Amino acid sequence: MAKNYPHIQTPPPGPNARRIIAQDQRYASPSYIKEYPLVVARGAGPMIEDVDGNRYLDFMAGIAVASTGHAHPAVVSAIESAARKFLHICSTDFYYESFGTLCERLAKLAPGPEPKRVFLTNSGTEANEGAIKLARAHTKRQNIIAFRGAFHGRTMGAISLGSSKVRYRHNFGPLLPGIYHLPYADPYHCQVCREPASCTDSLACAINEAEALFHERLAPDEVAAVFMEPILGEGGYVVPPKAFVQYWRDFCDEHGAVLVFDEVQSGVGRTGHMFASQLLGVAPDVTLLAKGLASGMPLGAIVAKESVMTWERGTHGSTFGGNPVCCAAALATLDLIEGSLMANARSVGAFLMNGVRELQRKHDIIGDIRGAGLMIGVHFVRDRATKEPYHGLVPELEKAAFDRGLLLLGCGRSTIRLAPPLVIDEEDATIALRILDEVIASVRVPA
Numbered sequence: 001m002a003k004n005y006p007h008i009q010t011p012p013p014g015p016n017a018r019r020i021i022a023q024d025q026r027y028a029s030p031s032y033i034k035e036y037p038l039v040v041a042r043g044a045g046p047m048i049e050d051v052d053g054n055r056y057l058d059f060m061a062g063i064a065v066a067s068t069g070h071a072h073p074a075v076v077s078a079i080e081s082a083a084r085k086f087l088h089i090c091s092t093d094f095y096y097e098s099f100g101t102l103c104e105r106l107a108k109l110a111p112g113p114e115p116k117r118v119f120l121t122n123s124g125t126e127a128n129e130g131a132i133k134l135a136r137a138h139t140k141r142q143n144i145i146a147f148r149g150a151f152h153g154r155t156m157g158a159i160s161l162g163s164s165k166v167r168y169r170h171n172f173g174p175l176l177p178g179i180y181h182l183p184y185a186d187p188y189h190c191q192v193c194r195e196p197a198s199c200t201d202s203l204a205c206a207i208n209e210a211e212a213l214f215h216e217r218l219a220p221d222e223v224a225a226v227f228m229e230p231i232l233g234e235g236g237y238v239v240p241p242k243a244f245v246q247y248w249r250d251f252c253d254e255h256g257a258v259l260v261f262d263e264v265q266s267g268v269g270r271t272g273h274m275f276a277s278q279l280l281g282v283a284p285d286v287t288l289l290a291k292g293l294a295s296g297m298p299l300g301a302i303v304a305k306e307s308v309m310t311w312e313r314g315t316h317g318s319t320f321g322g323n324p325v326c327c328a329a330a331l332a333t334l335d336l337i338e339g340s341l342m343a344n345a346r347s348v349g350a351f352l353m354n355g356v357r358e359l360q361r362k363h364d365i366i367g368d369i370r371g372a373g374l375m376i377g378v379h380f381v382r383d384r385a386t387k388e389p390y391h392g393l394v395p396e397l398e399k400a401a402f403d404r405g406l407l408l409l410g411c412g413r414s415t416i417r418l419a420p421p422l423v424i425d426e427e428d429a430t431i432a433l434r435i436l437d438e439v440i441a442s443v444r445v446p447a
């Protein structure tokens, strides 16, 4: 059956959208970003309809969250049936079946042979906060290694770990002490070299910086944890070399630190594997999840080796974390992801990746393509020789795509992320590639 999207009947924002935006702009906090004037009325699968009847192909999934597509009937039905029973009782203090079932499921899914335990949160940032406490409590150490370009959320501990954009930290200090930022091994754009274009070994550069830190300023046996996104999310969808991730696995093994993988964006099937750590072949001690875990219902998780999750009774909890309706949504989501969507992310992801590589051959401003499954970054440069990022281009591309009915979102310094719901098919990918081709051709090319 032919798709009934994209379909733009009233150039957005239409009259209904403008009314809602005006109210929002008058009363909502000015801190929100609001990338472009999308005002959602409903969604189904990879389609979003706005309040003026325009239909879009969603290639950002509400920031990589709507993993099973919008309003998947199986997820909605699980939510409805859980909501009819009870909405809340507080998992910190009492029991219910879906909570234990989800903990068991995540514990058994997490990579590595050791038994795991699970703490459920409301969000990705809360999973990171909890993991900071867990690592400190477990090791009785304070210092943490984090990476340049990282994003872990917007609460105080998470912004202390992050270094993707200064505006997340500006005027919010003092932040958490004891956090050391080191370079992430970006194979395309070395974070250490003055002239990244001429660097041929960003892995060696990143590891040299780490070795220097441990030689000059920080004793390895004082490190509580290493917090790493196994694929940088907000930092630009960068996939590091396996050897980089393995270096930190070995470091943690040797020095008794906890290796935490923040898979809030990369987890739950998005890369075509349940966890990006499986793609890289390195198992962490702790995996953090949120975003796609419950298809859009607020839920996150700290999945830790039993030998690491040693904090004592009463030391950590949450009023809402692991809410019964969210647990039901997560269980239905995992059924779908394990059922066919992970495999779909792999096959349609490969198709999309090929298509984007063709676009790269056609458009000089595409410098790098990276990612796995349906987590693909298209990185734009002013000049392939210098690899100078094409600042300012991404908002233009987003707007031009939006006007044509394709929802995109940027990340990093000059990258478009392709993070659609995992339900898309090759026809959806073809539509997105056609629009992407058009909008890249329509924007200014560098002089």
Ligand SMILES: Cc1ncc(COP(=O)(O)O)c(C=O)c1O
Residues within 6 Å of the ligand: 063, 122, 123, 124, 125, 126, 128, 151, 152, 153, 154, 229, 233, 234, 262, 263, 264, 265, 266, 290, 291
């Ligand atoms: C890798 C990563 N960690 C943590 C977060 C924060 O998650 P939340 O917005 O649910 O707090 C995000 C959100 O984008 C993320 O991408």
